[in-house]
Amino acid sequence: MDTSYFQPSGFGRFHLDAGTANVAAPTELNAVATPSEGAAAASAPWSPSNPLFWFGALAALTLGLAAVSTSVRVGPARASVSLGK
Amino acid sequence: MTTTTAPAAPQRTMQGLAIAAESVNPKAFFALTRRKTLQEKTFTYNGQSQDVVELRKSDILAGIDIEFVGNLVTAKGAGTVGTTGRWPYDLIKAVKVSANGQSNLINVSGAKLKVRDLMKNSDLSDRGITQTVNGVNVSAGTLAGSSESWGVGSQTANIADGNYNVDLQWHVPISEDETDLVGAIFLATSTSDITVTLEYSSQADLFSLGAPATATLTGTFKVSTTKFSVPVGPNGQIVVPDLSTFHSLIQSRYTALQTGENEIRLVGQGANKSLLRMYYQLWNGATPAPVPMTRTAFGPQSWRFGNNETPEVYNDGSYLRKHMERSYNSDIGAVFGFGCHDFAEENVFRDVVDMGTTSELRLVTTLQNGFVLTNPALEYVTEVVFLAGTAA
Known part of the structure; x- marks a missing residue:
């Protein structure tokens, strides 16, 4: 039976991380409970919460459309766009 | 001419000592180590206030046992002799252990050590071991071992004149657990240092005497340790558990x-x-x-x-x-x-x-x-x- 989920071995059972033992001047800041980073936190550029993501998406859409010749037909009207010709 | 310098081996700091990182190999350590029970120091007790014991710098220290064997001689004359609640285990008022610059790792009285032993090892039991407390025979909750002797009861008044044998033992848990050695101390270098200070309760703390009564406790303390050898691994380096x-x-x-x-x-x-x-x-x-x-x-x-x-x-x-x-x-x-x-x-x-x-x-x-x-x-x-x- 796997008991590791309620009874891990080593220092894990004391909720201690031996990897932090070499810090010369340990700070309590990294161990006390901290609030979540919140909406203001900078996130990765590929995250939807980052404005750069949407800028990139819009740019890709615009330039993508521009990169190909496109024609749209709405009712009797017909619009045609062509680049490089 | 150019010279090259060999890069220093990676090191880890453990308990204030630098140890080669590759030496930390718990699996190899537990396969190869040898348990040792050693007598460190013996000294007499004549009512002094404290003794200091510096342990030998060897091996990995997991626990310390302190034994007292002696005699209590009481003579009440026209007065009375009684014991307080400090008798017998708080004869040691404080055991203080400092290691590798970490002062006061252990700083507790004797009774606190006895009860910790019972709490940690729930298969230990003081049931059925009769001692006198407050003038009444008690056979549960005395913290006593069958192999121990209190001499006279705790919180006991009007003790008759006599020469009573006293035989007590305390265990000082350096490691939290002697199976996996969490908290054990690396002692096998000349830079490591561990000091055990025993402070004793005064006569007034242990006995209530009505003049001209006297109570004289003398005996011998023996300090022993449980240590584990530091083996050499397959690559010729010492191996130690994660300390x-x-x-x-x-x-x-x-x-x-x-x-x-x-x-x-x-x-x-x-x-x-x-x-x-x-x-x-x-x-x-x-x-x-x-x-x-x-x-x-x-x-x-x-x-x-x-x-x-x-x-x-x-x-x-x-x-x-x-x-x-x-x-x-x-x-x-x-x-x-x-x-x-x-x-x-x-x-x-x-x-x-x-x-x-x-x-x-x-x-x-x-x-x-x-x-x-x-x-x-x-x-x-x-x-x-x-x-x-x-x-x-």
């Missing part, structure tokens, strides 16, 4: 007690510390004696952190005493009045209190309104495992 942690037992005293609820903020809180148990004992009376853990004296018993987070509340002293007896198979609240909030006995991973996330950790003890306080003092012990950084 990144220290184990500590610290006793504190609080006297500003009143009836009703008392909140005692624990000393020594900090990040990277895990609280395994906190246990306590109330001393009260003109000649202070431990107050048994019953509902007559104690109301709800709990612990608290933050503003008012109170995870566990035991209804009263008797309830806590029953709970402890179920946990330890010893009625430790009956005679010497111990109470304990234990986070390690059942499932340490689930219950342990991370001091980094429980700020303002407090022991909460309620004393019943009708309870008369006379020179009260709460002696409490915190047992902690913590990561040892480079000595600051």
Whole structure:
């Protein structure tokens, strides 16, 4: 039976991380409970919460459309766009 | 001509000592090590106030045993001889252990060591071992071992003249657990240093004498250790287990007690510390004696952190005493009045209190309104495992 989920071995059972033992001047800041980073936190550029993501998406859409010749037909009207010709 | 310098081998700092990183190999260590039980020092006791023992610098230290064998000679003359609640185990008023610059890893009295032994090893039991306490034969909750001899009872008055054999033993847990050696101390270098100081209770603390009575205790202390050899691994390097942690037992005293609820903020809180148990004992009376853990004296018993987070509340002293007896198979609240909030006995991973996330950790003890306080003092012990950084 796997008991590791309620009874891990080593220092894990004391909720201690031996990897932090070499810090010369340990700070309590990294161990006390901290609030979540919140909406203001900078996130990765590929995250939807980052404005750069949407800028990139819009740019890709615009330039993508521009990169190909496109024609749209709405009712009797017909619009045609062509680049490089 | 160019010269090259060999890069230094990666090192890890453990308990204030630098050790080659590749030497940390718990699997190889436990396969190859050898347990050793060694006598470190023997010295006589004639009523002095303290002795200092420097342990031999060898191996990995897991535990220390202290044995006292001696005689108590009482002569009351026209007076009286009695013992206090400090007799017999608080003959050692404090055992203090310092290691590799980490001062006071252990700083507790003898009775606190005895009860910790029963709490940690719940297969130990003091049931059926009869001792005299307060003039009554008691066969549970005395903390005594069958192989020990108190000589005379605790809190016993009118002791007859005699020469009584005294044979006592205490175990000092350097490592939290001698199976996996969490908290064991690396002693096998000349730069390591461990000092054990034994402070003794005064005669007035142990005996109540009506002049011209005398009580003379003499004997021999023997300090032994349990150590584990440091083996050599397959690549020729020594191998050691991960010794990144220290184990500590610290006793504190609080006297500003009143009836009703008392909140005692624990000393020594900090990040990277895990609280395994906190246990306590109330001393009260003109000649202070431990107050048994019953509902007559104690109301709800709990612990608290933050503003008012109170995870566990035991209804009263008797309830806590029953709970402890179920946990330890010893009625430790009956005679010497111990109470304990234990986070390690059942499932340490689930219950342990991370001091980094429980700020303002407090022991909460309620004393019943009708309870008369006379020179009260709460002696409490915190047992902690913590990561040892480079000595600051």
